[in-house]
Amino acid sequence: MVPALRRHHQRPVTVAGLLKRAFAALVAVIVIGGTVGVIAAGPAYRSTNQGLAEGARTRTANQEVRLTLARAALALYGYQLTGEVAYRFDYQAARTAYDGALARLVRVAGAQDQAHVDDLREHGQNWWALADPQMAAPPGRRPTGGEVAATQVRYAQAVAAAQALDRRLTDRAGRLFRTINQLNVAALIGLTALTLLGMAVVALVGSMVTRRITSPLGQVATLVEELSRGHSDARVSITGAPVEIMAVAAAVNNAANQEFQERRMLEQCRGLNVAIREPMSRAASLTTAARGLGDLLDADHVVIVGAPEGDDAVAEVWSAPDAEGDPTALARTPVDWALPGDGVFVAAAVPDEGETLPEAERAALLAAGAGPVITLASGEGADATGHVTVVRRAGKPAFTPFDVQCVTMVAGALGRALTQARLFEQERRLVARLKEVDAAKTEFLSTVSHELRTPLTSVTGYMEVLLDQDAGPLNAAQQRMLRVIERNAERLRSLIEDLLIVSRIESDASTLNTESVDVAALMAATCLAFDPAATKAGVTLVCAAEGPLPVRGDPEQLDRVLMNLLSNAVKFSPDGGTVTVAARAEGTDILITVRDTGIGIPDDEVPHLFTRFFRASNATRREIAGTGLGLPIVAAIVDRHGGTITVATREGQGTTFTVRLPRETAATEESRSPDE
Structure with missing residues (x-):
């Protein structure tokens, strides 16, 4: 149980009242300190800024006087050296500008600078008195050495007077800046003092607020924390605190009571x-x-x-x-x-x-x-x-x-x-119905396949008798027709055989006669058997296997896997294409890859490759014979051997099938059951 805070006051205390008094004290400190600072530093800042502005105006006017005097001197020397009339115009323009600049300097200069301004005006007039007659001389007349020296001396005196005035202005500006710096330091000290005073007031007010506000709020927060930890019987009792906090404490107590009841009911609902x-x-x-x-x-x-x-x-x-x-x-x-x-x-x-x-x-x-x-x-x-x-x-x-x-x-x-x-x-109900339908379908395929084999056997038997000409001689046309019948009968026999295999696999009637099988030897035998068919189709058959590659499986069904994959690769590769068959060990698996350079498979049709009776659209357009059962049979056999088959293809660039089978090791041989 959280301890109670006991305080007694005659009038209710509110958080708003406490905060108002605290902020009023803080604002009073800031206003009083700011007012005193403005009253103390205002006149000094205004006087200093006024002096800086006057000095800047005087300095600008002085520089303008020096500049126009220099332009006139350059024009005079140019005229004396070249005699060109254009220099006279430059001289007159500078003479006119000088008078205006000097008048501005006299107007903006303060009383303390008038003596230096008068000195500058006197030396300037002395120079103009020597320069005007020389500029009025006809072109080609060169001044004497004495005239030139006197002119240069008076020009130097005028420039020196302007420089003296500029130095005086610079010194005074420096003093004014130092005064501003001193004022800034004083202002900083005052601001620091005001800040410290404000901090003291804030600390005092904060201490009071902490005692009057945060302490009761801390008790409420402690209650909330206790409730969040599962102490549903925790409550808080606060007296003498601001009315808002007491209202919050009462609301939290009520909420705790209600939350306890609702939590129990919620658990029961869940x-x-x-x-x-x-x-x-x-x-x-x-x-x-x-x-x-x-x-x-x-x-x-x-x-x-x-x-x-x-x-x-x-x-x-x-x-x-x-x-x-x-x-x-x-x-x-x-x-x-x-x-x-x-x-x-x-x-x-x-x-x-x-x-x-x-x-x-x-x-x-x-x-x-x-x-x-x-x-x-x-x-x-x-x-x-x-x-x-x-x-x-x-x-x-x-x-x-x-x-x-x-x-x-x-x-x-x-x-x-x-x-x-x-x-x-x-x-x-749907699963039961699907099982019934699937069983009926499988039984139908098995029955039809068995029923078709008997008449097909008679057809092929009599066809062999006719081809052997035991029933009489045949002409060339009759032999061609019988060969066509023979090829189609062989296709029908292959289709029936595939249907029977699919039926046995799906009904689990087909058993695996497992033994140790060397995939490398099996692949070599299959490639040897397929080499004539590949040669007849104009396809190069390349087989590569690395050493003994033992797996545990049914050699007849694994041979069917290789036969079906090779048959498809050769069938879908164009004349001049290449079919590559490779096998190798990779970790605990044996990998068999069959790669061709054939027509490939469209990307959107790849997921349907191992569906019964599915044939790629490009194979159908090219009228390439097939039943659509070879790859489903391959996938089923590989799955029964605990392996996987994947395909990588691109239309027009060929296809690669990869079969991954578990590699047989000494451990798997020892763990094999005696009945296997």
């Missing part, structure tokens, strides 16, 4: 849902759901109507031992006013006539002696095929929202259970 799904019988699921809801919700009657089976709806009616009223009418009353998931009717008592419910359902509820009632539309699809109704007698407590949630959960679980049971029954 247990009921599991119990409903266990049987695969619709009737058993309905019975379990009705009895469970009745016990769980302290109900008098529970009526559940499920989806119909045949012409009649499946209904389950449960009543408590001491229940009054007859609920059977509810089982025959349709709920047409709602859809599954949306249709929920909850009432503390049966409504009056003409309100909410259809009259038939209202009458059925009254016959059941209903007081509080929950009716929930349910179904196994988009339609309301049934409903769940839970009834308490008049005078009992009304159903809570959590009671409604529990009924909803159970109704959903029941719907899934009924659907699962129905599907299970349908699947069981």
